[in-house]
Amino acid sequence: MNAKGFVHKYPDNVDTDVIIPARYLNTPDAKELAAHCMEDIDPDFIKKVRPGDIIVGGFNFGCGSSREHAPLAIKTAGVSCVIAKTFARIFYRNSINIGLPILECEAASDGIDAGDEVEINFDTGVITNRTKNETYQAEPFPEFIQNIIRAGGLMNSLKEGSHE
């Protein structure tokens, strides 16, 4: 599995309130949520984002509320992967559970700038910066988690019985 796209870069501690403000949490509709994705940190994000684009954050990406609406909005906006130095733990498991690919990689977060074109190989964890001709190695997921991702999320893995 691969992803390729242009990068939107954000600082440390991007919280779920700025990813999807609570004033829009009166609906579970993914498309409505996506229309307000990143609104309070980057009001132009939704105009700029193209299918396949990649979000790069710093430490503690997705901190704060447990709202699954946050990774859901990012995924539905067309983002193919979020790379960060670390993820807040609920955002981390929510992303896995809904099938939004995420990778922890400090070197990538430091090396990649906004607008860079980046390609990711999820099987090897290799992140390639096409703009800068650099590569970074992310830690691949443990098998237990890869099974959930391969099934397309937690509910699918439960149905397939691949979760045990």
Place this chain on the structure above:
Amino acid sequence: MGMTMTQKILAAHAGLPSVKAGQLINADLDIVLGNDITTPVAINEFEKAGFDSVYDKSRVNIVLDHFVPNKDIKAAEQSKQCRQFACKYQIENFFDVGEMGIEHALLPEKGIVTAGDCIIGADSHTCTYGAVGAFSTGVGSTDMAAGMATGKCWFKVPAAMKFVLTGSLPKGVSGKDVILHIIGMIGVDGALYKSMEFTGPGVTALSMDDRLTICNMAIEAGGKNGIFPVDDVTRAYLDGRSQREYKVYEADEDAEYTDVYEIDLSSLVPTVSYPHLPENTHPVTDARDIAIDQVVIGSCTNGRISDMEIAYEILKGKHVKKGLRVIIIPGTMAVYKECLKRGYTEAFVDAGCVVSTPTCGPCLGGYMGILAAGERCVSTTNRNFVGRMGHVTSEVYLASPAVAAASALTGYISDPREVL
């Protein structure tokens, strides 16, 4: 190698003799929780996957608390979806308007969560229940859906940080100041993926309400859970209240901790977190020139009766600063009723405050106290992120109910020790 208190609870619920940090396990759940924002997403996932029953209708809890009484038509539709689901699957612990409370004030109060439990909730502040000696953590809606269907959840066993508490809290200093102090010390990701285990001789001097407040904000340090040992204070709280028999787990003496901090409670002062991160803590004495527009006293962090009591002690017979909006929100209907009975409500209204029925409303910028551009609020809630309570240029200062009430009198962030 010994286990921490959290690891022991997880091992028991995974049917394993022992677990170690980093291990991935599938654990049995005693309680699954969701609210009016997270449950609709969970219901959609539950139904999409084709499940037609919940694992135990007495263990699934749905609390309508974020946007109720409903703030708009869309919020009403979400509540309706929860209501219909609860009815269809005969969910015993479904709490609607009139019986509801803010979930993390309500579940301990009703004895639904108890010592030794393994609990997930589709709300980040589910970590609150560590106060009664449970393993309890926030998850997302899909985890809630899977938990409702199977009674199980996957976890990565957390490493732990130990906070050894000594001494006792001075007057005007509370559990809120303890946890703000800790977050200021270790940062908003200082406990990332880890348990925060509170221990030491100072624990005995902390009330259950203080412990609930401390565990509530473990997530604001990035923690997976916060947990207190079960002692006489816990037993006094649970006995006659806990709906199920509880089980006491203790950390092994040779349990491993990544970090150990000693905190002398008697050295703590009223503490304020400046915008826009809970780690931006300052002693209240540094904050006294900051003028405010609004005060909020309530939330899952500080909406319990002792929080109302300290606000009453400060506000009774006085009047809030003219031009200030002061919003007081008892956390549950029982707290609401107790405020009426004790005369707090009348005193608050006489002082120029509004008193609302339970809601999470203002804490997350939902309704009931949204801030305009550039406005400042002192709030007993738990987050002060950009735009959290309204406009992106508004500001939230996190503090204890004592600081909030003292500030309500002056219109500036104020030291409660001067009025108590």
